[in-house]
Amino acid sequence: MLDVRHATVAFSAPGGPLVRAVDDVSFTIPVGTFVVVIGTNGSGKSTLLGAIAGTVRLDAGSIHVAGHDLTRWRENRRARYVGRVFQDPRAGTASSLSVLENIAVAACRGRPVGLGWATPQRLRAEAAQRLAAIQPGLEKRLDQPIGSMSGGQRQIVSLVMATWHRPELLLLDEHTAALDPASADRVVQATAKLVRDQKLTALMVTHSLEQAARLGDRLLLVHRGKIAVDVEGGAKRRLTPEDLASRFDRLRRADQLDDPAARTLRDLYA
Amino acid sequence: MITLLATWTFGVTLALVALGVFVSYRLFAFPDITTDGSFTLGAVTTTVLLVAGHDPAIATLGGAAAGAAAGACTGLLHAILGIEPLLSGILVTTALSSVNLVVLGRSNVPLAGTATLLDRAEAILLPATTAAGFGDAAAEAARLIVMLAAVGIAVLFLWAFFRTNLGTAMRAGGDTASMARALGRNTGLLTVAGLAIANALTALSGAFVAQVQGFADVQMGIGMVVWGMASVFLGAALVGPVRLGGALVATVAGSITFRLLVASALRAGLHPDWLKAATALVVLAALVAPRLLTRRPQASAAR
Numbered sequence: 221m222l223d224v225r226h227a228t229v230a231f232s233a234p235g236g237p238l239v240r241a242v243d244d245v246s247f248t249i250p251v252g253t254f255v256v257v258i259g260t261n262g263s264g265k266s267t268l269l270g271a272i273a274g275t276v277r278l279d280a281g282s283i284h285v286a287g288h289d290l291t292r293w294r295e296n297r298r299a300r301y302v303g304r305v306f307q308d309p310r311a312g313t314a315s316s317l318s319v320l321e322n323i324a325v326a327a328c329r330g331r332p333v334g335l336g337w338a339t340p341q342r343l344r345a346e347a348a349q350r351l352a353a354i355q356p357g358l359e360k361r362l363d364q365p366i367g368s369m370s371g372g373q374r375q376i377v378s379l380v381m382a383t384w385h386r387p388e389l390l391l392l393d394e395h396t397a398a399l400d401p402a403s404a405d406r407v408v409q410a411t412a413k414l415v416r417d418q419k420l421t422a423l424m425v426t427h428s429l430e431q432a433a434r435l436g437d438r439l440l441l442v443h444r445g446k447i448a449v450d451v452e453g454g455a456k457r458r459l460t461p462e463d464l465a466s467r468f469d470r471l472r473r474a475d476q477l478d479d480p481a482a483r484t485l486r487d488l489y490a
Numbered sequence: 491m492i493t494l495l496a497t498w499t500f501g502v503t504l505a506l507v508a509l510g511v512f513v514s515y516r517l518f519a520f521p522d523i524t525t526d527g528s529f530t531l532g533a534v535t536t537t538v539l540l541v542a543g544h545d546p547a548i549a550t551l552g553g554a555a556a557g558a559a560a561g562a563c564t565g566l567l568h569a570i571l572g573i574e575p576l577l578s579g580i581l582v583t584t585a586l587s588s589v590n591l592v593v594l595g596r597s598n599v600p601l602a603g604t605a606t607l608l609d610r611a612e613a614i615l616l617p618a619t620t621a622a623g624f625g626d627a628a629a630e631a632a633r634l635i636v637m638l639a640a641v642g643i644a645v646l647f648l649w650a651f652f653r654t655n656l657g658t659a660m661r662a663g664g665d666t667a668s669m670a671r672a673l674g675r676n677t678g679l680l681t682v683a684g685l686a687i688a689n690a691l692t693a694l695s696g697a698f699v700a701q702v703q704g705f706a707d708v709q710m711g712i713g714m715v716v717w718g719m720a721s722v723f724l725g726a727a728l729v730g731p732v733r734l735g736g737a738l739v740a741t742v743a744g745s746i747t748f749r750l751l752v753a754s755a756l757r758a759g760l761h762p763d764w765l766k767a768a769t770a771l772v773v774l775a776a777l778v779a780p781r782l783l784t785r786r787p788q789a790s791a792a793r
Contacts, residue, residue: 304672315665316661317658322662329673330674331674
């Protein structure tokens with residue numbers, strides 16, 4: 221379970237006004253729920269994800285995962301409960317290490333590392349089985365440097381790594397944005413399968429309205445640092461990419477009005 | 491014969507520096523200037539311990555431990571205080587030049603009359619090398635065998651260590667810090683540990699060089715980091731892309747090859763004063779050549 225309470229992150233550009241990238245945001249994701257987050261560039265969705273992952277410091281508020289208060293924890297300590305897949309495949313995997321060695325590091329996620337052999341036969345067998353289950357063929361490439369694989373294949377391995385031990389929360393940071401459409405589709409399918417099979421609590425940030433409409437049990441639309449739209453259940457299932465596009469249009473139009481009017485409009489549309 | 495063997499012995503001994511630079515520069519992408527200071531630190535610490543009458547094995551390990559501490563200092567400056575790699579190394583190696591002088595007491599101390607680790611091993615191996623027909627060069631051959639064994643052990647240790655969970659996490663952190671952090675690793679501490687290992691190897695090399703040449707000198711470490719890089723690059727050029735074990739062996743091969751090249755250049759008339767400049771040129775060539783050779787393919791891949 222993820223519990224975000226009154227999260228606030230403020231930036232001030234040199235000489236500019238204080239901007240609240242994340243403005244007093246609160247929401248709860250129950251165990252086993254897959255939440256999709258969308259928003260335009262600069263809406264604050266990436267900052268929100270960074271605050272949960274531990275790469276961005278909260279100025280106010282708190283983050284709880286599975287009942288643990290992670291607010292003051294450093295990024296690497298949060299790995300005990302949080303699994304992550306990055307937007308850039310090169311950021312989430314170590315290029316010069318083999319696929320199996322990358323998985324070996326993931327097999328120690330959030331645990332102390334010792335002087336045990338990193339890639340015993342048992343790990344090799346399990347890695348082969350898990351990779352084959354998600355994308356047949358990958359299990360034959362365990363000994364290749366992961367840097368020699370395509371971005372899509374690396375993201376699949378990243379997914380397997382992040383969920384090697386079931387995380388209390390899986391964070392997906394626009395993890396198909398750097399891929400071509402066919403690879404993105406494969407990664408989306410693998411994501412849906414892993415989340416379903418492991419009954420994961422997941423939060424996915426995406427640029428793709430099509431993915432946002434198709435995936436997840438609940439949708440958050442972040443706008444100007446606040447959650448502007450929050451739909452779940454039947455309403456979420458009925459959402460189409462066109463609905464989402466028109467919501468974005470209306471929010472943009474509302475931005476051109478003065479603040480009180482915009483707030484009224486936004487409340488209406490939400 | 492003796493000169494050739496001595497050249498080999500030196501190349502093999504300095505392979506430990508090359509292995510240290512391999513760890514800091516290749517695995518952690520950390521250009522570690524501490525190398526210059528920790529090489530000397532290893533030599534002077536071992537020399538002082540030997541002169542004080544300590545067991546040669548203890549003295550040699552003591553030199554390596556001092557190097558590990560120096561490397562950890564550089565790592566801590568970088569990881570905790572956020573000082574950039576080059577500057578961290580410069581600060582520590584500058585401080586070490588004072589430390590080395592204070593430890594040694596004066597700028598040059600001979601080991602004549604002191605039993606070293608090499609003397610001890612020579613005594614054991616001499617009958618064998620004499621029997622093998624090395625004649626006058628039997629002693630030099632014994633030294634070479636000792637150093638080959640030491641470097642062999644170092645390569646095996648590194649290969650095994652960097653394939654443990656801890657070692658693999660260190661390589662992952664050195665390669666892609668964001669990935670290692672997301673999987674729970676404290677990349678700062680891993681860098682500190684990596685630099686400690688790198689400089690322990692470098693200091694071990696200094697400890698052996700002092701025992702091979704029979705004296706320690708506070709200037710002996712100058713240019714070692716560039717020397718190590720030259721060996722690493724040369725080794726990589728000799729074998730091409732390989733995995734961890736291959737890269738370690740290639741680094742040793744690079745060190746020996748580079749030493750042989752230097753010896754040939756000196757024999758062909760290169761003035762010794764130009765040696766460091768020539769080494770720097772080799773490193774420059776190794777850094778620039780791959781970029782010049784692959785510029786076109788890279789540009790098209792980016793598109």
